[in-house]
Amino acid sequence: MPTKRRFLLAVVLLIAACFFASALFAAGADDELMKKAKEVFGPLPASMPSEHNPITLEKVNLGKILFYESRISIDGTVSCAKCHPISLYAADGLKKAIGNNCKENPRNSPTLFNAAAQLSAHWIGNRTGVEDQARQALTGPPAFGMPSNESVEKVLKGMKEYVSLFKAAFPGEKDPVTVDNFAKAIGAFERTLMTPAPFDAFVKGDPKVLTDQQKRGLKTFFETGCSTCHFSPYGGGQVYRKFGVFEPYWNYTKSEKVDEGRFVVTKNEADKYVFKVPVLRNVAMTPPYFHDGSVDRLEDAVRIMGKAQLLKDLSKEQVADITAFFASLTGQLPDEVMRVPLLPSRE
Amino acid sequence: MPTKRRFLLAVVLLIAACFFASALFAAGADDELMKKAKEVFGPLPASMPSEHNPITLEKVNLGKILFYESRISIDGTVSCAKCHPISLYAADGLKKAIGNNCKENPRNSPTLFNAAAQLSAHWIGNRTGVEDQARQALTGPPAFGMPSNESVEKVLKGMKEYVSLFKAAFPGEKDPVTVDNFAKAIGAFERTLMTPAPFDAFVKGDPKVLTDQQKRGLKTFFETGCSTCHFSPYGGGQVYRKFGVFEPYWNYTKSEKVDEGRFVVTKNEADKYVFKVPVLRNVAMTPPYFHDGSVDRLEDAVRIMGKAQLLKDLSKEQVADITAFFASLTGQLPDEVMRVPLLPSRE
Numbered sequence: 275m276p277t278k279r280r281f282l283l284a285v286v287l288l289i290a291a292c293f294f295a296s297a298l299f300a301a302g303a304d305d306e307l308m309k310k311a312k313e314v315f316g317p318l319p320a321s322m323p324s325e326h327n328p329i330t331l332e333k334v335n336l337g338k339i340l341f342y343e344s345r346i347s348i349d350g351t352v353s354c355a356k357c358h359p360i361s362l363y364a365a366d367g368l369k370k371a372i373g374n375n376c377k378e379n380p381r382n383s384p385t386l387f388n389a390a391a392q393l394s395a396h397w398i399g400n401r402t403g404v405e406d407q408a409r410q411a412l413t414g415p416p417a418f419g420m421p422s423n424e425s426v427e428k429v430l431k432g433m434k435e436y437v438s439l440f441k442a443a444f445p446g447e448k449d450p451v452t453v454d455n456f457a458k459a460i461g462a463f464e465r466t467l468m469t470p471a472p473f474d475a476f477v478k479g480d481p482k483v484l485t486d487q488q489k490r491g492l493k494t495f496f497e498t499g500c501s502t503c504h505f506s507p508y509g510g511g512q513v514y515r516k517f518g519v520f521e522p523y524w525n526y527t528k529s530e531k532v533d534e535g536r537f538v539v540t541k542n543e544a545d546k547y548v549f550k551v552p553v554l555r556n557v558a559m560t561p562p563y564f565h566d567g568s569v570d571r572l573e574d575a576v577r578i579m580g581k582a583q584l585l586k587d588l589s590k591e592q593v594a595d596i597t598a599f600f601a602s603l604t605g606q607l608p609d610e611v612m613r614v615p616l617l618p619s620r621e
Numbered sequence: 622m623p624t625k626r627r628f629l630l631a632v633v634l635l636i637a638a639c640f641f642a643s644a645l646f647a648a649g650a651d652d653e654l655m656k657k658a659k660e661v662f663g664p665l666p667a668s669m670p671s672e673h674n675p676i677t678l679e680k681v682n683l684g685k686i687l688f689y690e691s692r693i694s695i696d697g698t699v700s701c702a703k704c705h706p707i708s709l710y711a712a713d714g715l716k717k718a719i720g721n722n723c724k725e726n727p728r729n730s731p732t733l734f735n736a737a738a739q740l741s742a743h744w745i746g747n748r749t750g751v752e753d754q755a756r757q758a759l760t761g762p763p764a765f766g767m768p769s770n771e772s773v774e775k776v777l778k779g780m781k782e783y784v785s786l787f788k789a790a791f792p793g794e795k796d797p798v799t800v801d802n803f804a805k806a807i808g809a810f811e812r813t814l815m816t817p818a819p820f821d822a823f824v825k826g827d828p829k830v831l832t833d834q835q836k837r838g839l840k841t842f843f844e845t846g847c848s849t850c851h852f853s854p855y856g857g858g859q860v861y862r863k864f865g866v867f868e869p870y871w872n873y874t875k876s877e878k879v880d881e882g883r884f885v886v887t888k889n890e891a892d893k894y895v896f897k898v899p900v901l902r903n904v905a906m907t908p909p910y911f912h913d914g915s916v917d918r919l920e921d922a923v924r925i926m927g928k929a930q931l932l933k934d935l936s937k938e939q940v941a942d943i944t945a946f947f948a949s950l951t952g953q954l955p956d957e958v959m960r961v962p963l964l965p966s967r968e
Contacts, residue, residue, distance in 0.1 A: 342706070342708040344706075344709075344713075344714065345714055349719070350713075350714055350715045351713075351715070351719050359689070359691070359961075360961045361689040361961050361962060361963060361964045362691075362964055363963070366691075366697075366698075367691065367692055367697055367967075368697045368698070372696070372698050375723055376722055376723035558966065559966055561967055570967075607963065612960050612961050613959050613960055613961075614706075614707045614708050614959050614960075614961055615708060616708055616710070616954065617708045617709055619905065619906055620714075620908050620917075
């Protein structure tokens with residue numbers, strides 16, 4: 275074999291070896307990243323059950339109808355769907371939710387998708403769960419604003435179809451049209467609101483569903499320390515944490531006023547500026563961000579989190595990578611949830 | 622044949638003859654009623670086209686998304702769906718519509734189903750049609766409340782997906798993201814909102830879809846004179862009429878204040894207390910009633926109409942019959958309309 279040809283062959287072999295080695299290396303890196311993703315997040319369940327409120331078809335059916343019911347609010351304009359419209363991924367796009375008679379709620383409306391398995395409800399954990407949230411919303415002054423549970427029950431009992439629906443959802447109960455059962459029906463509905471996303475296929479072992487940038491973003495997410503708080507299949511909702519670990523949070527955000535967070539609930543000094551870590555599912559679709567909706571762009575929210583929580587100056591590329599990773603958490607809304615129900619007639 | 626047997630046969634024959642005669646008579650009455658219904662109402666068309674705004678799939682698709690868009694309102698809470706929620710047959714169940722920052726609109730939200738073929742839009746005809754209504758709502762102070770058309774266009778242009786959707790709906794236009802095209806898209810969507818009802822099968826010749834009570838109600842509706850104003854496939858929307866022909870309307874309703882009606886538009890004394898005759902499709906599902914939502918129950922609205930417009934004291938039975946007939950106008954909502962669209966993302 276002439277020297278020239280031998281030389282060429284060697285080069286080709288070398289290039290091929292490099293190619294395979296790099297592919298192997300990449301595959302190894304993918305495997306490691308998937309393993310870590312599985313550890314930190316785990317698979318998204320099919321629903322978010324509760325032993326206190328078993329999910330039944332009849333409850334979900336009733337809950338979905340009640341979700342759109344505005345005639346049980348003091349001014350007739352508030353339903354669950356008002357602050358959680360499905361068309362905006364069950365958030366409302368506002369800084370803070372607006373309830374009856376234009377009353378501003380104290381904090382931002384979070385999405386209801388993949389939200390029922392958190393350690394509590396509301397940003398500061400002043401509701402024990404989705405059922406408690408639904409129940410208290412009815413008489414909550416800035417929410418539905420009704421004077422009493424009885425006043426809600428009276429409206430519902432005035433519509434025959436509701437009486438039948440409650441009976442079907444709570445069989446054997448003598449007087450099933452109650453606010454407690456309203457809460458259970460809404461809760462059962464919310465417990466079915468899952469949005470499987472491309473990221474779930476990655477966790478299950480398919481590396482191709484994430485782009486290289488998304489993988490870089492996920493790696494940075496882990497390396498920076500974001501997953502210390504943002505874990506579980508929901509990417510959050512499992513712990514309370516102080517917002518602004520190194521410096522007051524309002525040094526970074528455009529907050530109009532200081533929110534003392536969980537301190538409002540516990541009166542414990544250590545809970546000042548402590549909030550529930552929000553879920554990250556569909557985060558790209560639910561601006562504005564933070565408990566007060568004070569930040570509009572996801573990139574800014576990522577940058578602020580890095581600095582305020584971890585004292586890290588994320589580079590522009592790192593921020594873009596993490597944001598790209600977040601897009602892989604944007605899920606598919608359940609078909610049945612996209613259908614608006616017709617509400618019972620008053621006649 | 623013995624006398625007794627002959628007598629029996631005669632009785633049987635007589636009964637049979639009576640039976641057939643009465644069936645023939647009823648069939649004749651049904652035929653006459655169907656003929657009259659066909660003359661007065663006519664068949665419901667498949668859509669409500671406009672030569673100025675041809676209905677295209679792309680416009681309807683865009684219109685349906687824009688229908689849910691609240692980010693083009695001054696406080697972020699108003700979309701078309703706010704005052705016309707599909708779950709309440711595209712009316713809102715309130716006396717008067719509530720717009721941005723809790724501003725009360727001057728009149729009651731009518732349903733949008735079967736509504737685009739009226740002689741004008743709004744109760745007093747101060748909008749030329751559904752496109753004009755949609756266009757003016759954006760800057761209408763109690764509606765979306767935006768400061769200018771440009772401010773709306775800026776929001777829409779800020780979302781790439783909208784730019785694509787407008788381009789697809791208005792091909793060949795250099796700068797299609799305009800408020801005029803917003804209005805055309807919403808209009809095209811509204812022009813498809815038809816709800817075929819049991820009554821339509823009756824008009825087409827099937828007498829069995831109406832109960833005897835409903836037929837009596839329809840007959841009374843004609844005989845009393847209701848159809849003088851409530852005609853066309855929509856059962857209204859074709860003429861303006863004074864509310865309270867013999868006595869001021871507020872003598873009958875629970876109106877909180879006097880509305881001068883179309884006089885506000887024309888300043889013509891003859892137009893005082895004149896309103897557009899509303900459509901009757903789905904009327905059973907869209908309380909409260911009249912331009913100011915001052916009457917809650919359909920039976921009361923029917924009774925008041927009889928007295929205030931026709932100087933007739935309808936009996937309790939007549940009112941019940943007419944109300945029963947109205948139930949046959951409650952239609953099937955188009956499947957596609959029951960699906961909520963996802964809105965374009967801000968990012």
